[in-house]
Amino acid sequence: MNFKKGESHMNNMKVYKVYLEDTVTEDCFKTIIPAFSEELAMEYAHGNGEVVAIKETTDYPISDAKLYNTLKSAGYGKAEISIITRALFQIGLTT
DSSP states (O other): OOOOTTOOOTTOOEEEEEEEEOTTTOOEEEEEEEESSHHHHHHHHTTSSEEEEEEEEOSOOBOHHHHHHHHHHTTOOHHHHHHHHHHHHHTTOBO
């Protein structure tokens, strides 16, 4: 299945800011979790503290061109780059 820029994806992931509280120290921290739903993001965070808040965000766009260049600079081959960039594109995480 090939998608072009601007087309909708079947299974888009979203990015969530998840705010957690460490139940021992009572410190709060934020983590970023890509997930298909808010519920799955909370499930992923389970065991890392108590979820205080969760919010969908678009603050972390991943540029497909920048990702390609970064992977290429790191020594990844064409096949590996294709797998990684296509997978992220098909779930809606790259721009």
